[in-house]
Amino acid sequence: MSETYIARSSAIAARMLAGEMMVMNSMDSTFFTLNEVATAIWQAADGRTPLREIVRNRVCEQFDVDPEQAQTDAQEFVAELSTHGILLVSDHPLASEAP
Amino acid sequence: MSLMSEMSQKAFDLGVPISVHLDVTYRCNERCVHCYLDHDDHGEMTTAEIKGVLDQLAEAGVFFLTFSGGEVFMRRDFFDLLEHARRRLFNVKIKTNAVMIHEEEARRIRSLGVDTIQISVYSHRPEVHDAITKLPHSFDRTMKAIRFLRDEGLRVTIANVLMTANLSDHYHLQKLAAEMGVHYTVDPTITPMMDGDTSVLALRIPGEELTEVFHNPALVANMEEFCAPPKAPTEDDLEGYSCSAAHSFCYISPYGDVFPCVQFPLPSGNVRKQKFLDIWNLSPQLKEVRSIQAKHLTVCSSCSHVNSCTRCPGLAYMEGSMRGPSTADCEKSYYRTGVPTANMLRQGAEKAGGMPLVQIQPLAVSI
Numbered sequence: 001m002s003e004t005y006i007a008r009s010s011a012i013a014a015r016m017l018a019g020e021m022m023v024m025n026s027m028d029s030t031f032f033t034l035n036e037v038a039t040a041i042w043q044a045a046d047g048r049t050p051l052r053e054i055v056r057n058r059v060c061e062q063f064d065v066d067p068e069q070a071q072t073d074a075q076e077f078v079a080e081l082s083t084h085g086i087l088l089v090s091d092h093p094l095a096s097e098a099p
Numbered sequence: 100m101s102l103m104s105e106m107s108q109k110a111f112d113l114g115v116p117i118s119v120h121l122d123v124t125y126r127c128n129e130r131c132v133h134c135y136l137d138h139d140d141h142g143e144m145t146t147a148e149i150k151g152v153l154d155q156l157a158e159a160g161v162f163f164l165t166f167s168g169g170e171v172f173m174r175r176d177f178f179d180l181l182e183h184a185r186r187r188l189f190n191v192k193i194k195t196n197a198v199m200i201h202e203e204e205a206r207r208i209r210s211l212g213v214d215t216i217q218i219s220v221y222s223h224r225p226e227v228h229d230a231i232t233k234l235p236h237s238f239d240r241t242m243k244a245i246r247f248l249r250d251e252g253l254r255v256t257i258a259n260v261l262m263t264a265n266l267s268d269h270y271h272l273q274k275l276a277a278e279m280g281v282h283y284t285v286d287p288t289i290t291p292m293m294d295g296d297t298s299v300l301a302l303r304i305p306g307e308e309l310t311e312v313f314h315n316p317a318l319v320a321n322m323e324e325f326c327a328p329p330k331a332p333t334e335d336d337l338e339g340y341s342c343s344a345a346h347s348f349c350y351i352s353p354y355g356d357v358f359p360c361v362q363f364p365l366p367s368g369n370v371r372k373q374k375f376l377d378i379w380n381l382s383p384q385l386k387e388v389r390s391i392q393a394k395h396l397t398v399c400s401s402c403s404h405v406n407s408c409t410r411c412p413g414l415a416y417m418e419g420s421m422r423g424p425s426t427a428d429c430e431k432s433y434y435r436t437g438v439p440t441a442n443m444l445r446q447g448a449e450k451a452g453g454m455p456l457v458q459i460q461p462l463a464v465s466i
């Protein structure tokens with residue numbers, strides 16, 4: 001089964017406010033807030049660590065969640081952020097676009 | 100309420116500086132007739148100092164960062180600063196006259212993920228624009244830059260400061276912006292010089308002509324609501340605060356001085372001497388600004404406009420008291436609605452024609 005790799009796009013601005021991560025894409029000014037779990041995934045999106053590993057190490061270990069459910073949720077979340085150009089997704093490791 | 104205004108409100112309630120305006124230089128290649136700045140370099144922060152400030156701002160929770168000046172590109176290290184800011188994940192807006200932006204610069208700005216570029220343009224007529232900037236061919240250079248930036252896919256806004264010299268041109272400039280596919284915004288506010296010199300205020304649009312601006316559907320989105328007579332303020336309104344200055348926003352000068360706002364020259368600390376967060380949390384000046392509610396305002400608390408007025412506490416401060424009225428905003432409220440303001444009534448003038456247009460006193464402080 002192929003792995004999923006995720007990296008943050010260079011068009012992104014982000015900052016924590018009161019426990020939520022604000023994320024904004026300068027390409028189209030879409031503005032999101034991410035909850036704690038989503039923030040943990042987003043912060044670990046270095047283009048090199050497979051999503052499965054991120055979910056195992058960052059999500060399952062720190063939050064009390066069912067591993068399979070967490071994996072499915074993470075896939076959905078990543079797919080959504082990639083349609084907004086906030087995460088780049090590939091089945092190969094990615095170079096980070098960050099400035 | 101949009102998610103973004105919800106987060107801005109949260110920052111306001113928590114006292115988080117979500118937005119900062121940083122002037123990186125006061126130097127400029129234009130000499131605009133209405134400009135309030137002293138363009139000499141009196142010891143700007145170095146590259147390393149500004150990067151250090153940016154690190155502190157990121158840590159303090161600043162999300163929206165505006166780089167402005169002077170002209171930002173007068174600093175040779177501007178791209179270095181911009182890169183650093185983007186590495187710290189700020190949402191960056193740049194204000195510039197754009198005359199130094201060519202294809203290569205436009206590409207770099209794009210690749211760094213800048214959110215918006217706001218560019219000052221005064222007229223669709225080169226001779227009028229150049230007469231205001233006092234830089235020959237500035238109109239052509241600025242327009243060329245706008246096209247480069249737009250072609251890179253950047254969000255560009257043409258900001259049109261209105262004054263007597265270009266008052267009749269806004270319609271054509273707005274049309275030109277639409278043809279070019281860029282945004283357009285208009286601002287009839289001329290601000291006194293930082294040193295208190297008020298001579299530039301003579302360039303302000305006279306009151307009667309403001310009526311035309313405010314009742315022009317092309318310039319005002321929902322005019323009926325905008326020009327409606329004010330609703331009587333409620334108790335809740337009187338508990339309210341005026342604007343984000345010192346609550347979730349502040350201004351930092353090229354010399355590291357911190358102020359509540361670009362238009363509020365109350366010195367509140369210096370990042371060369373103190374940590375940004377210490378200034379933000381502990382400065383007596385910022386605390387004072389933060390404490391003022393509508394009910395504390397000397398004249399405005401009894402004014403029917405208090406709820407809808409754009410009253411700027413910075414301009415009020417320049418007139419003598421941050422708790423007092425701001426004449427420029429009084430005029431706007433009056434010419435918008437036709438209803439006399441408490442400030443006018445206090446002065447026994449039923450008609451705005453009965454009061455002098457500008458009553459601003461020189462600044463009491465030197466900065």
Ligand code: SF4
Pocket residue numbers: 341342343344359360361362363409410411412413414
């Ligand atoms: S109202 Fe005045 S002090 Fe407040 S943010 Fe606007 S310009 Fe600044």
Ligand code: SF4
Pocket residue numbers: 398399402403404405406408409410423424425426428429430432433440441442443
């Ligand atoms: S109209 Fe004038 S007096 Fe009334 S609230 Fe505005 S600034 Fe104050």
